Amino acid sequence: MKRSGLLAVNSVIVLACLLGLWQAVVRLNHIPAYILPGPAVVAKAVQERFPSLMSSLLITSEEAVGGLAASIVVGIGVALIFAQWHWLRTLLYPYTILLQTVPIVAIAPLIINWVGAGKFAVAVVTFIICLAPIIANTTQGLISVDENLVHLFLMYKATPAQILVKLRLPNALPNLFTGIRISAGVSVIGALIGELFAGSVRVGEGGLGYAITYANNQMETGYMFALVLAATVLGFSFFFIVVFLEWLALHNWHESKRPQTAE
Amino acid sequence: MVTRRSVPEIALEGVGKRFRDGAVALSGISLAVERGEFVTFLGPSGCGKSTLLKLVSGLSPASEGTVEVNGITPVNAREMMSFIFQDATLLPWRTVEENVGLELELEHAARPVRAERVAQMLGVVGLGQVAKRYPRQLSGGMKMRVSIARALVTRPRILLLDEPFAALDEMTRDRLNEELLRLYSEQKWTVLFVTHSVAEAVFLSSRIVILAAHPGRVAHEMEVDLPWPRTAETRETPAFDEQVAQASRLLRGVYQA
Numbered sequence: 001m002k003r004s005g006l007l008a009v010n011s012v013i014v015l016a017c018l019l020g021l022w023q024a025v026v027r028l029n030h031i032p033a034y035i036l037p038g039p040a041v042v043a044k045a046v047q048e049r050f051p052s053l054m055s056s057l058l059i060t061s062e063e064a065v066g067g068l069a070a071s072i073v074v075g076i077g078v079a080l081i082f083a084q085w086h087w088l089r090t091l092l093y094p095y096t097i098l099l100q101t102v103p104i105v106a107i108a109p110l111i112i113n114w115v116g117a118g119k120f121a122v123a124v125v126t127f128i129i130c131l132a133p134i135i136a137n138t139t140q141g142l143i144s145v146d147e148n149l150v151h152l153f154l155m156y157k158a159t160p161a162q163i164l165v166k167l168r169l170p171n172a173l174p175n176l177f178t179g180i181r182i183s184a185g186v187s188v189i190g191a192l193i194g195e196l197f198a199g200s201v202r203v204g205e206g207g208l209g210y211a212i213t214y215a216n217n218q219m220e221t222g223y224m225f226a227l228v229l230a231a232t233v234l235g236f237s238f239f240f241i242v243v244f245l246e247w248l249a250l251h252n253w254h255e256s257k258r259p260q261t262a263e
Numbered sequence: 264m265v266t267r268r269s270v271p272e273i274a275l276e277g278v279g280k281r282f283r284d285g286a287v288a289l290s291g292i293s294l295a296v297e298r299g300e301f302v303t304f305l306g307p308s309g310c311g312k313s314t315l316l317k318l319v320s321g322l323s324p325a326s327e328g329t330v331e332v333n334g335i336t337p338v339n340a341r342e343m344m345s346f347i348f349q350d351a352t353l354l355p356w357r358t359v360e361e362n363v364g365l366e367l368e369l370e371h372a373a374r375p376v377r378a379e380r381v382a383q384m385l386g387v388v389g390l391g392q393v394a395k396r397y398p399r400q401l402s403g404g405m406k407m408r409v410s411i412a413r414a415l416v417t418r419p420r421i422l423l424l425d426e427p428f429a430a431l432d433e434m435t436r437d438r439l440n441e442e443l444l445r446l447y448s449e450q451k452w453t454v455l456f457v458t459h460s461v462a463e464a465v466f467l468s469s470r471i472v473i474l475a476a477h478p479g480r481v482a483h484e485m486e487v488d489l490p491w492p493r494t495a496e497t498r499e500t501p502a503f504d505e506q507v508a509q510a511s512r513l514l515r516g517v518y519q520a
Contacts, residue, residue: 146350146352148348148350148352149352149354151320151322151346151348152346152348152352153369154322154341155320155322155341155344155345155346156365156366156369156370157341157342157369158369162369166354166365166368166369167354170354170356173356252356252397253355253356253357253397253398253399254355254356255355255399
């Protein structure tokens with residue numbers, strides 16, 4: 001506990017130094033705020049625009065969480081189908097790679113054409129960008145079960161449903177979480193990209209991505225920095241929430257969560 | 264009942280096994296195992312010892328010949344068989360007691376029945392203290408005990424063991440051998456056991472079947488002439504050494520061929 005306390009103090013000191021350095025560079029070089037605002041200007045922008053910052057943050061979170069949640073549900077479903085029917089997997093698996101390689105920036109306008117601008121369109125963009133890692137990792141976990149364990153279940157005369165629920169799914173849990181961890185990180189990026197194209201139906205009512213373009217156009221660079229910061233914090237929190245859930249699910253039994261101390 | 268008694272517990276007639284790549288794992292195996300026998304298979308790598316157990320358990324079908332367990336097909340006879348693998352093959356996400364209770368759970372046995380039989384079986388193998396632990400917290404020997412408890416909790420008539428103690432140190436292996444025999448004397452299963460260790464085979468078995476490789480076939484059979492019950496002291500008797508020497512001689516012949 002002592003060591004982690006010290007670490008926290010050190011991190012705060014490092015952060016303070018970095019902020020001080022940033023402020024000093026801006027001040028000493030007389031850099032105008034619309035090029036590079038100092039931390040003080042950013043802080044002021046956060047304070048002044050707090051309600052709209054929060055509402056943008058909320059909108060982006062909803063889109064990212066919605067898209068991510070949908071990708072988890074659909075991704076697990078697809079992985080289950082792939083795990084159950086080998087021929088279907090070999091037939092369709094290459095196409096899931098396409099999901100990852102498709103230039104999302106290029107098709108985002110298309111999606112908006114199809115489903116209409118707004119939160120739903122952004123969630124769809126997020127969904128597409130999040131889906132592939134979930135499918136790939138979960139499928140891997142479902143099919144890489146020790147052959148002897150399958151034999152064991154066969155000796156027990158387990159039904160295919162029992163093999164799936166009591167063997168393959170728990171076996172795939174660590175892989176599923178790896179997929180979710182990757183997707184949680186990109187979900188915020190997906191939402192931002194979506195918003196650049198379809199952030200808002202009405203002016204002033206968009207998520208972070210929309211607000212960033214807006215602030216940029218208005219030369220409100222201080223607010224723009226605040227928005228970028230908010231997006232970063234959002235992605236970071238997603239990641240840590242997933243890491244925490246992963247720990248909850250796996251810490252009892254999975255080797256990756258084994259405490260590093262000798263027994 | 265009288266006619267039923269004449270049916271051997273496990274009967275193989277002209278059994279052969281060819282793999283998909285054309286390799287012949289087993290050829291012309293005929294073998295009858297009576298109820299209560301402890302039969303051990305010894306032989307060089309590639310002689311098909313493990314494949315033989317897979318055939319008897321129905322996990323792999325025979326390419327030719329017939330395999331019958333208690334007069335019926337292996338798949339239908341699974342209820343009376345338990346398989347113990349070389350690795351403990353425990354589910355890492357389940358505690359010891361949840362692992363042992365797995366088969367009862369899959370059979371939808373009532374919760375109190377399950378709990379009682381699991382607790383009783385953990386007591387038998389001396390694991391009552393670690394019922395709530397996860398496999399990663401156990402030593403190799405303890406994991407194998409869990410595996411044994413899991414196999415016995417359904418009260419099988421037939422036990423199939425595929426090099427169960429190969430990965431353990433010698434002292435642990437000897438201890439588990441002694442415990443296995445103690446349980447065998449109480450529960451009187453019919454046992455098919457695969458090992459590479461001649462001493463282990465002699466200590467445990469009533470009969471040793473020595474297989475030759477390429478293709479896997481029965482080369483010798485040897486009745487083990489040692490009195491029951493066998494304990495740790497049995498290993499220190501001249502009779503034991505003599506039986507080990509005899510089995511080793513037979514095995515050497517197979518390796519040279």
